[in-house]
Amino acid sequence: MVVTTLTQHWKMLLQRIFRAVIMGPPGSGKGTVSGRIVKSFGLMHLSSGDLLRANIKAKTELGLLMKSCIDQGQLVPDDVISRLILTEMRNIDQSSWLLDGFPRTVSQAESLDNVCSVNTVINLDVPYQTIKQRLTSRWLHLPSGRVYNIDFNPPKIAGLDDVTGEPLIQRDDDTPETVTRRLKAYENQTRPVLEYYRSKGVLETFSGTETNKIWPHIQALLSKKLSLQN
Ligand SMILES: Nc1nc2c(ncn2[C@@H]2O[C@H](COP(=O)(O)OP(=O)(O)O)[C@@H](O)[C@H]2O)c(=O)[nH]1
Numbered sequence: 195m196v197v198t199t200l201t202q203h204w205k206m207l208l209q210r211i212f213r214a215v216i217m218g219p220p221g222s223g224k225g226t227v228s229g230r231i232v233k234s235f236g237l238m239h240l241s242s243g244d245l246l247r248a249n250i251k252a253k254t255e256l257g258l259l260m261k262s263c264i265d266q267g268q269l270v271p272d273d274v275i276s277r278l279i280l281t282e283m284r285n286i287d288q289s290s291w292l293l294d295g296f297p298r299t300v301s302q303a304e305s306l307d308n309v310c311s312v313n314t315v316i317n318l319d320v321p322y323q324t325i326k327q328r329l330t331s332r333w334l335h336l337p338s339g340r341v342y343n344i345d346f347n348p349p350k351i352a353g354l355d356d357v358t359g360e361p362l363i364q365r366d367d368d369t370p371e372t373v374t375r376r377l378k379a380y381e382n383q384t385r386p387v388l389e390y391y392r393s394k395g396v397l398e399t400f401s402g403t404e405t406n407k408i409w410p411h412i413q414a415l416l417s418k419k420l421s422l423q424n
């Protein structure tokens with residue numbers, strides 16, 4: 195008898211191409227929901243923020259150049275991030291993926307469209323007041339991108355990652371002033387991307403203040419879409 199785990203089941207379905215983007219303001223839960231999507235469906239997760247932070251940690255030329263921009267809550271230039279993400283996409287061995295944090299401008303969305311089209315865009319619509327509270331208590335395991343929150347999903351041992359036991363950090367751009375700047379950048383530069391995808395008929399919006407209430411709806415949508423296309 196062949197025993198397949200839930201993820202193996204979805205991995206088989208994913209042999210057909212499924213390309214998703216997760217969007218939402220900073221702190222809306224993109225990383226948290228992405229972690230659940232990876233666990234449930236086995237999709238390959240690519241996060242622009244994680245890639246940039248890995249470059250900063252490794253002190254690459256790109257990381258050193260982009261650090262001050264990120265710390266000030268500004269978006270990095272379109273050509274820099276598009277090149278970084280599109281190169282990374284070419285290096286992965288799965289043709290199905292979940293992009294998190296990219297695209298963040300209409301120009302980035304057009305660059306992505308020039309290479310491949312997106313099947314589904316998951317938009318997390320969470321009120322700004324909720325976000326501000328969350329970000330000051332966000333803790334991050336830098337190498338994996340796993341996120342914790344003192345109130346919502348605290349690590350088993352304070353300050354340490356559950357899986358590796360390595361130390362957690364707080365992001366330099368999670369201060370209240372920088373969060374306000376990042377939300378402005380979201381309003382001005384990223385919100386138009388929602389319209390871009392709405393007009394293409396691929397935008398799926400999930401509104402709420404709690405990830406645990408939003409998640410079952412996302413899970414149901416992805417189950418349906420992945421099953422239907424096979
Ligand atoms: N209180 C609370 N915190 C949450 C919830 N969902 C996610 N978080 C936390 O909020 C912070 C931001 O979430 P994250 O997934 O990093 O958002 P992203 O910036 O959109 O990728 C993290 O510390 C999460 O652990 C929730 O429903 N309630």
Ligand SMILES: Nc1ncnc2c1ncn2[C@@H]1O[C@H](COP(=O)(O)OP(=O)(O)O)[C@@H](O)[C@H]1O
Nearest residue numbers: 219220221242243264268269270275295296298
């Ligand atoms: N697609 C992008 N375009 C421009 N800048 C980006 C992009 N993705 C990430 N960044 C930079 O990295 C920072 C952190 O991104 P990210 O980790 O995705 O933040 P959050 O999860 O809080 O939304 C952004 O504030 C921005 O400076």
